[in-house]
Amino acid sequence: MQGLADDVILEIRDVSKRFGPVVAIKNMQLKVRAGRVHTILGENGAGKSTLMKILAGVHQPSGGTISLAGRPYTPANPQDAARAGLTIVFQELSLCSNLTVAENILATREPTTAGFINEKALVRTAASLVEDLKLPVRVTDQVGDLSMAQRQLVEIAKGLSIEAKVVILDEPTSSLSDSEAEILFEIIAKLKARNVAVIYISHRMEEIMRLSDDITVVRDGSYITTKDKTETTIDELIALMVGRDLDEIYPPREVPAPPASTKPVLEIKGLTRQGEFEDVHFAVRPGEILGFFGLIGSGRSEIMNTLFGMRKPSSGTIAIDGREVSINSAAEAIDLGIGFVTENRKEEGLVLSHSVEVNISMVALDDYANRLGFLKRQAERQDAQGGVDRLAIKTASLETVAGTLSGGNQQKIVIAKWLLTQAKILILDEPTRGVDVGAKFEIYKIIRQLAADGAAILLVSSELPEVIGMSDRAVIMSEGRQTATVSGDEMTPEKIMSYATGFAQ
């Protein structure tokens, strides 16, 4: 960075933030240069969000100084930040689904004629922005009709519609497919060309290495170091981030995979659901981890939901322990020994307003009630504590409200509730999404342990290394069709991607 100090657009010096007695960040340093992508890397809880909220004017620092374009920067609220030329795109979507794309992009800044909204100008302004960014949406579309990924892109366009010197993107790709992420990366390249500084937050290492110019690592609320992308490696960054060497991201198999002669516990033949997926067939044996890989929209989650009785298949058969079954509700699936850790833990996994204990015992509730339906609180508490201990869930007590725990610990609660049911077939849909590296490793170990204990695991993931690192075999999906089932030597990124994109021979 020496000799280039003059193009530093945003500088953070010794910034700290306390919430009462809790120190969220201390001695934070950051120099962001114009026309560069600067990634902030850290585990969940490392202080990234607090830092971004200070920059956005949501929080005010307890100490230290910030300067933007050479002038002191002390935003009292997000409007101040926007006026000073800093835009932030949060990962939570803040769009109104009942309005059109154009209305959302220009919300609160609609062009007016004599006080009335000028519809034509509104559409024209928004359209030129959308065209400029090459977004795959029409500005007259209603946001409620768009996919989650399209909404994320609209959100970004909205953030960029303000002429900004600094743009902060907080996990923008977490709900994007690869092709949509490409659109975002092009947008970022355009911003760089316009000499805008981009602060980028993501957990995806490949993406970070590809996009970033500079990478700042934070840990436990403290600044660790800033690296030039060309002078570092993924391994070094992960080690810096977690503060210890990760010998391996994926724990090795300790118990060998079951032999091919073992009878499958679950066998799917010709499973089809019109418009979602067709002719899916696979079998999974006790103790086996079967991966499911595909891009967004490939039908993976739809298959799992069908398997769990949440929707009806159009045709095909499901057999458990060799007996053909029909599964019409989640309750029936659970009775058959299926567990489902869903993709969205906050929406479908947890009751965030309730205690850790109540969440863990949720599925196995029948086991904790006597014949009259009265709950056996002692037994319930004991088993919930067992789950907390077994999965090393970090919680102050069983009474703690689930919503206050970190993402990784929340995910462990969801897994714990299925452990109490002794599910013999466990579906894990994106089990490490939004979970930091340390907790990821722990979840991988848990998955290995469950398989070693004889559970059949269906591991759905859009992270290719995860599928390769964890699965014994993997089903590859592309646009609702099963393009391959790979194992052994075929489990390479190149092979799998070629099947997943549908370009395989």
Added chain:
Amino acid sequence: MMKMMENNPALARAVRQYSGIFISLIVLCVIFSTMSPRFMSVANFLNVLQQVAVIAIAAFGMTWVILLGEIDLSIGSIIAVAGMVAAQCFAFGIGFAPTFLLTLASGAILGLANGVLTAKFFLPSFIVTVATMGIYRGLVSLPTNGAPAMIMEPTWTAIGTKSFLGLPIVIWFVAVLFLFNHILLSKTKFGRRVYLTGGNREAALYSGIKVDRLKIIIFMISGVMSAISGILLSSRLFSAQTNAGMSYELDAIAAAVLGGTSLAGGVGTMIGTIIGALIIGVLNNGMNMLSVPYFYQLIVKGLVILVAVYLDARSKRAKK
């Protein structure tokens, strides 16, 4: 006291949870007793309990519905239907016990209709029960063309007028139903499922809870509770009135919300609801004693609800 709370976290939680509303109730009592010497007496206390009985029992049902994140605006109409069913049964010469059961059944059936329309036809319960509120109110008038129907059956009218073991029978009803609902909610699997489903419907669904069935059962409970309220009301009035229970749904909602039940679902208790009902009862009784005109009473009750909801919202924000 502090020591006791330290040793008993459940007690400490209860004190934290109800102290605000309980203090409000006591403050109200103190204010009324300084303004009217007749207020603070055993006789008047029993009087309040008796007046509050109809609302309290309906509010127990309403609490279940709100806990699930739904609403039932038809309970005032069900109260009237129940009275009319009883009056017609007696007119046909049916005995006390079968009449009692038929009246409960009428509440269960009307609740079933609310539940099925909400759960199986995917209609919002607010709209469903606005519609059935009108329909049920209309049904009341069918047998008599809108005229009230007398009930002279002595066993029936005894419920609202006689005492048992020194306490009005009505109060026994409230006590037993409070215990029933409280235990069902706080100690059983069924109650837990209601809390979970109200807290996050999707998560409950994915955990194998039969959400639709739960919804239907809850609306049936609400219907039955309203029918019991209707029994108490008709027995006290010696008749079934076509406008009986009019706007009682609002008092029942107010009692539940005053007691800390969250309209978003998943949070609330029967203890809170009965304290909430008592606050409404004390307000009505005290203001009546002070001869406060009816329209002022409406304004005061409305303000009390606003303050309660505001305090609740503020404490939730503080927690965040």
